[in-house]
Amino acid sequence: MEQMSLHIRRRVDCTVAREMRWQVASEFGAIDLSINLSRSEKDPKAIAAAKKLPQSGYPRCALCHENEGCRGTLRRSPFTLEGETWYLQYSPYVYYNEHCILLSAAHTPMKISKETFLRQLAFVTELPHYFIGSNADLPIVGDSILSHDHMQGGRYVFPMERAQIEIPLSFDGYPGITGGIVRWPMSVLRIRGRDRDALAALAARILSAWRGYTDESAVIYAETDGEPHNTVTPICRRRGEDYELDLVLRNNLVTEEHPLGLYHPHAELHHIKKENIGLIEAMGLAVLPARLKGELEAVAECILKDLELTAMPETEKHAAWAESFRGKYSFTPANVMEILKGEVGNVFVRVLSDAGVFKTDAAGRTAFLRFTDRIAQRI
Ligand SMILES: [Zn+2]
Structure with a gap:
């Protein structure tokens, strides 16, 4: 052994280098999230x-x-x-x-x-x-x-x-x-x-x-x-x-x-997660699709440059979600990804609630x- x-x-x-990993506080305690860059959706x-x-x-x-x-x-x-x-x-x-x-x-x-x-x-x-x-x-x-x-x-x-x-x-x-x-x-x-x-x-x-x-x-x-x-x-x-x-x-x-x-995660959450919720996620570790890394970076860029999220296919699917919290924060290049990762965590809690x-x-x-x-x- x-x-x-x-x-x-x-x-x-x-x-580890092929993965992004973070935690988000929730009413159910800290939730674990990961974007696995070597796995397809x-x-x-x-x-x-x-x-x-x-x-x-x-x-x-x-x-x-x-x-x-x-x-x-x-x-x-x-x-x-x-x-x-x-x-x-x-x-x-x-x-x-x-x-x-x-x-x-x-x-x-x-x-x-x-x-x-x-x-x-x-x-x-x-x-x-x-x-x-x-x-x-x-x-x-x-x-x-x-x-x-x-x-x-x-x-x-x-x-x-x-x-x-x-x-x-x-x-x-x-x-x-x-x-x-x-x-x-x-x-x-x-x-x-x-x-x-x-x-x-x-x-x-x-x-x-x-x-x-x-x-x-x-x-x-x-x-x-x-x-x-x-x-x-x-x-x-x-x-x-x-x-x-x-x-x-x-x-x-x-x-x-x-x-x-x-x-199962409902349609409005599929921009983050549409896959089946299996054992690992039921236990509170989100395994999110690799595409999300680039998409979140594109959303961050739109927010920082004050661009329309509906302008590009990789940000369009996230537009309604990002608009729902865009006015809540003052974004800077230093905090934008942390804020987005936090909001992804909130979505994952809703994913689990749907399930x-x-x-x-x-x-x-x-x-x-x-x-x-x-x-x-x-x-
Ligand atoms: Zn077999």
Whole structure:
């Protein structure tokens, strides 16, 4: 493990230069943002289409073990979880410290289940200084690769981990487990305790209740036309001797008004972020497209020279946003980029709010508690 850590640290050193990174204060605590200059923007529509492709044949699955090396030269090490073989490798993207990927040895689709929770709990038993999370198993709210089960971990404290419990809950039949609704723009149920089996059982019960949950008044439908919509993005970590699971409730409903997803960044935010909100972003680290660096510099130039933002294609898409705060600040060459990065942070919080199935206002919290009343008691 130590050796692998050293190996990755050298990679981090050479990757950092390819990234802009900053923090923005928000009502939910400090939020992390990054613009990854070596990664292209992914189209949510193309990802949804890829899941429908046959699971064998060309192109080969990049995550399958026999294709090790296709995406670079990073080594994979076998890692046994709950009696199954998985492979651990460090990510070629290095979005955060010691960013690693755990790959199922078998080419099986992403599926969140009780086994997922048990594997995650087993992983942080072996590596207590790492968190482990999984993307959801449905298009729009999940990862770009849904055809091969995998998880992501690392040694990094995400903003969500720092977020506190807003509404404490207790769970009948699980006396050793505490938890509640987390003060976070996405909808997170947190459970914590020492007993792995009890935690996995409760998480499975919450997942099952959520998968079948419909609340028309909150525009949540378990399914439409036989297509399931509800799932979770699970994250597991240690808190001293305790284990902690964060279950981010997800729903991938599309509507006429929001064809990319009702609980997905809405159209007016796509100039900053239109990609799916996966595990890393749900936890509060924005991974923004490389194009944004040049575009923000162009917006800065327009503002400093008092030019119309609608004049150029790279600034036009940002015009309404920039005009909304242009009068609020006195811009100088020294502060303009810092101000823009701060405003991008505000947009990212709205991105996360759009992805939240229950909003953080009073009506949203009331709706959230209608769901938790099925599985928990308010303290
Ligand atoms: Zn595969």
